[in-house]
Amino acid sequence: MNWKAIVAATVFAGVAFGSVVAADGTHDSRIAMMKKIGGAAGTLGAVAKGTKPYDADAVKAALTTIAETAKAFPDQFGPNSDKTDPEVNPKLWDNIDDFKAKAAKLSTDAETALATLPADQAGVGEALKTLGADCGACHQAYRITKN
Numbered sequence: 001m002n003w004k005a006i007v008a009a010t011v012f013a014g015v016a017f018g019s020v021v022a023a024d025g026t027h028d029s030r031i032a033m034m035k036k037i038g039g040a041a042g043t044l045g046a047v048a049k050g051t052k053p054y055d056a057d058a059v060k061a062a063l064t065t066i067a068e069t070a071k072a073f074p075d076q077f078g079p080n081s082d083k084t085d086p087e088v089n090p091k092l093w094d095n096i097d098d099f100k101a102k103a104a105k106l107s108t109d110a111e112t113a114l115a116t117l118p119a120d121q122a123g124v125g126e127a128l129k130t131l132g133a134d135c136g137a138c139h140q141a142y143r144i145t146k147n
Helices: 003-022 027-049 056-077 090-094 096-115 121-142
Strands: none
Touching: 027 056, 027 121, 056 096, 056 121, 090 096, 090 121, 096 121
């Protein structure tokens, strides 16, 4: 089996699994989705830093994961969600439209990067700056920091 087939199969399996996990809106599904985004960002970061060689298929897979997961993530905070989850910042519920807009921006920016697929390490670094700013904006507003 070639490398491209393995990457494609992994992406499709991850998306399929993510869709199943994403459907329940539980604390665990939220964490799983954030870990998917974090893992994909880690892949991009390794390429941007040069600790992993540029691989167009890996970059494409990471950007696809971020775009699709960020798009689905706000669905985890629907009207039937546990609003007493101590790991969800209460500000999120008061500003749900802003939260959804921040997730949509991350998804759109990942889709834009995917459409113009970065061609080298520097391009991946530039895309990661944008995506990192998107993540940071949401985390600054809504992530609960643990001491």
